[in-house]
Amino acid sequence: MVTAYDISHDWEDPEELHGLLQSIREQRHDANVRRIRYAYFLAEQAHKGQTRSSGEPYIIHPLAVARILVDLRMDDDSICAALLHDVLEDCPEVTAEQLLRIFGEDVLHLVEGVTKLKFTHQEMLTDRQRAAAETTRTAETLRKMLLAMAQDFRVMVIKLADRLHNMQTLGALPPEKRTRIASETLDIYAPLAARLGIWQIKWQLEDLSFQALHPHEYAEVRERVSKTRKQREDELQEAILVLKRRFEERGVKIVEIRGRPKHLYSIFNKMVKQGVKFEEIYDLLALRIIVESIPDCYVALGIVHEAYGPIPSLFYDYIARPKPNGYQSLHTKVLGPSSQPLEIQIRTLQMHEIAEHGVAAHWTYKEGKTSIDETKRLSRLREQLFDWSSDSRSSSDFLRSVSTDLFAEQVFVFTPKGDVIDLPKDSTPVDFAFRVHTQLGLTLVGAKINGSIVPLPTKLQNGDVVELITRSNAQPSLDWLEFTKSAHARSRIRAFFRKITKTDDAQRGKEALDKELKSLGLDPRQYLGDKEVQRVADQMDSCEGPADVFARVATGQISVQSVVAKLRGTVVEQPTADTIQLTKTKEGKVALTAGGMENVLVSRGKCCNPIPGDEVVGYVTRGRGIVIHRKVCPNAMAYQSSEPERLIPYSWPPDGNVYTVGLKIVSINRTGLLMDISTVLGESKTNVSALKVKTLQNHTAEIDLTIDVRDTEHLSQLMAKISNFGDIISILRMFGRVAKS
Numbered sequence: 001m002v003t004a005y006d007i008s009h010d011w012e013d014p015e016e017l018h019g020l021l022q023s024i025r026e027q028r029h030d031a032n033v034r035r036i037r038y039a040y041f042l043a044e045q046a047h048k049g050q051t052r053s054s055g056e057p058y059i060i061h062p063l064a065v066a067r068i069l070v071d072l073r074m075d076d077d078s079i080c081a082a083l084l085h086d087v088l089e090d091c092p093e094v095t096a097e098q099l100l101r102i103f104g105e106d107v108l109h110l111v112e113g114v115t116k117l118k119f120t121h122q123e124m125l126t127d128r129q130r131a132a133a134e135t136t137r138t139a140e141t142l143r144k145m146l147l148a149m150a151q152d153f154r155v156m157v158i159k160l161a162d163r164l165h166n167m168q169t170l171g172a173l174p175p176e177k178r179t180r181i182a183s184e185t186l187d188i189y190a191p192l193a194a195r196l197g198i199w200q201i202k203w204q205l206e207d208l209s210f211q212a213l214h215p216h217e218y219a220e221v222r223e224r225v226s227k228t229r230k231q232r233e234d235e236l237q238e239a240i241l242v243l244k245r246r247f248e249e250r251g252v253k254i255v256e257i258r259g260r261p262k263h264l265y266s267i268f269n270k271m272v273k274q275g276v277k278f279e280e281i282y283d284l285l286a287l288r289i290i291v292e293s294i295p296d297c298y299v300a301l302g303i304v305h306e307a308y309g310p311i312p313s314l315f316y317d318y319i320a321r322p323k324p325n326g327y328q329s330l331h332t333k334v335l336g337p338s339s340q341p342l343e344i345q346i347r348t349l350q351m352h353e354i355a356e357h358g359v360a361a362h363w364t365y366k367e368g369k370t371s372i373d374e375t376k377r378l379s380r381l382r383e384q385l386f387d388w389s390s391d392s393r394s395s396s397d398f399l400r401s402v403s404t405d406l407f408a409e410q411v412f413v414f415t416p417k418g419d420v421i422d423l424p425k426d427s428t429p430v431d432f433a434f435r436v437h438t439q440l441g442l443t444l445v446g447a448k449i450n451g452s453i454v455p456l457p458t459k460l461q462n463g464d465v466v467e468l469i470t471r472s473n474a475q476p477s478l479d480w481l482e483f484t485k486s487a488h489a490r491s492r493i494r495a496f497f498r499k500i501t502k503t504d505d506a507q508r509g510k511e512a513l514d515k516e517l518k519s520l521g522l523d524p525r526q527y528l529g530d531k532e533v534q535r536v537a538d539q540m541d542s543c544e545g546p547a548d549v550f551a552r553v554a555t556g557q558i559s560v561q562s563v564v565a566k567l568r569g570t571v572v573e574q575p576t577a578d579t580i581q582l583t584k585t586k587e588g589k590v591a592l593t594a595g596g597m598e599n600v601l602v603s604r605g606k607c608c609n610p611i612p613g614d615e616v617v618g619y620v621t622r623g624r625g626i627v628i629h630r631k632v633c634p635n636a637m638a639y640q641s642s643e644p645e646r647l648i649p650y651s652w653p654p655d656g657n658v659y660t661v662g663l664k665i666v667s668i669n670r671t672g673l674l675m676d677i678s679t680v681l682g683e684s685k686t687n688v689s690a691l692k693v694k695t696l697q698n699h700t701a702e703i704d705l706t707i708d709v710r711d712t713e714h715l716s717q718l719m720a721k722i723s724n725f726g727d728i729i730s731i732l733r734m735f736g737r738v739a740k741s
Helices: 015-027 033-046 060-071 076-084 096-103 105-114 127-151 154-168 175-195 199-213 215-250 264-273 294-307 349-362 376-391 395-405 429-436 438-442 478-482 487-519 530-538 546-554 560-567 634-642 673-683 712-723
Strands: 254-261 285-291 310-317 330-335 341-348 363-366 369-372 410-414 420-424 444-449 452-454 466-470 580-584 590-594 597-604 616-620 626-630 647-651 659-668 688-695 700-709 728-733
Touching: 015 033, 015 060, 033 060, 033 076, 033 096, 060 076, 060 154, 076 096, 076 105, 076 154, 096 105, 105 154, 154 175, 154 199, 175 199, 199 215, 199 264, 199 349, 215 254, 215 264, 215 285, 215 294, 215 341, 285 294, 285 349, 294 330, 294 341, 341 349, 420 429, 429 438, 429 444, 429 466, 429 487, 438 444, 438 487, 478 487, 487 546, 487 560, 487 659, 487 728, 530 546, 530 560, 546 560, 616 634, 626 634, 634 647, 659 673, 659 712, 673 688, 673 700, 673 712, 700 712, 712 728
Parallel strands: 285 341, 597 626
Antiparallel strands: 254 285, 310 330, 330 341, 363 369, 410 420, 444 452, 444 466, 580 590, 590 597, 616 626, 616 647, 659 700, 659 728, 688 700
């Protein structure tokens, strides 16, 4: 690794960099200022000639991001990565190998973690397709970033600082882009900052997003707050004087006591969600008291309650029971000097650092190296991120899970051992069980809340102690999906029922392969072993093992004959001179050509609806020409036993025409699923000729579709895309049972 950071002799530190380096020196005497200076030099050279939307030199942005991290007291690697965070994305001349050689593996990992995925717009895409592709890219980028964060939380701290500066300079962008970025910030990044406990960034992101999305409401709230500020500050100053005198009398040393204004978005949110008028919001200012030790916190609480009467049920002890993001403080609400509610927070200086900087406060500096405080709460969040990724079969599923579980309003409950578990608001014991461990959820039969047995749909409240009752032979119920709140629990329940369905499909597929091998005079035991079928699975997309191969055979996604051919180590035989070929007449009727016979009219068997690419046979009827059947069709199998002489072989390659096929989709009954399926069909230009939806009592739905496809490859692609939705339990190709409008 390079240890000397050589910079051109004629290059001078710009004033902005000088201020950054001075702040770092004041914080840490052991900081590698030379290394940080070189990171700035490299970034400036790489971004030379690039400008932001405002017309300013681009280097202003990474410098501002680094300054935010310095305020959060982050380590050298984080600051270097902040200065370099856009070079891999925007500067082709800078390579990952170069960053690794100069700055080391940690800096490279941080830069790669915040680098957006590459995406090239295709000229042929429609506006709708381009928007869908952009959404997919955003979801994939967020997934990549969150998984990188799971390995190193500094990735997200850098990204939040990056987003904060982008929001501070949002005015230079066109209106539609401002709206998109502000919405994304409010929905994703501000809640994520809250979850990581970085309150200093969280409230700024919220207020800036509020200003961009609702400028008129923002201006109105700001004006109202400004008009009443003088009166509130006078009351607050009176309370401060009273409390300071009482603390001195009791000998409690105060590190700091000051007012904390309620942020504008918080006020607006309270007005909208709770229907409270502005005139009825009395806690626009709160009092924060910082003392030296934890015992002093509780002494201070007694003094506050002695001076001002506490409001019952509005006291929270987050010191004894910290929030999952590490937040600790005593919260109480009292009747202040004018008998108006006054919120007071009491904490130590260390608690205040964690409250303001969150996960960033867990970095310590020893001998020039960064060590990460692996607290239990961070480990739990890390596990959640990996769980969400493994649960989700697509980026959209992942984004939906994160939005539901990570960013939703939280409820905090306890295990019997006293561990804090955070869940989305209105969660139930079922959500709690799956959050603690998947096996607990799968075997859950009952629950106790605060010592009393309750129904499983009971909504959990803050502070509840939850005890689970399990039975080894129990299994989930689809009814649980009606009341479970967390995406993680719902995903695990759906996965359980998908596995059951897949097991049944695999058994049917294996039986079909067994029968085909026997008809060819082959011993199934020699061909259907795990090793043999695994080799076939390795040749197919998204097939992990034999069960996937068998299930695809049963659902019609791959043919029995093609799997048998792969098992035998051969390819499907090409048509011979005696093989009959399908053609089309001018009238559009299906015809055969073989051995000198031309334009022999045939028809598709209504019992199995064959399409090009299927393994098929022709059955010579008595006076009705030839009927085409799939080889796996029960009627064709019956003819093979009773009238084999009437069956004729042929191949049916894709011919450019479309043919109707029936599908049965079994899914969880959720809003928007039909629209998602329609989007898949629309984007692949697939016509839907009939549709029937049936809602079942167990909160599932059956969707019977009749669609027009070109061949088996087209059909297989559609089935694979639809099955990627997390709510799909099964998707089957039907044998002639076509939906009717």
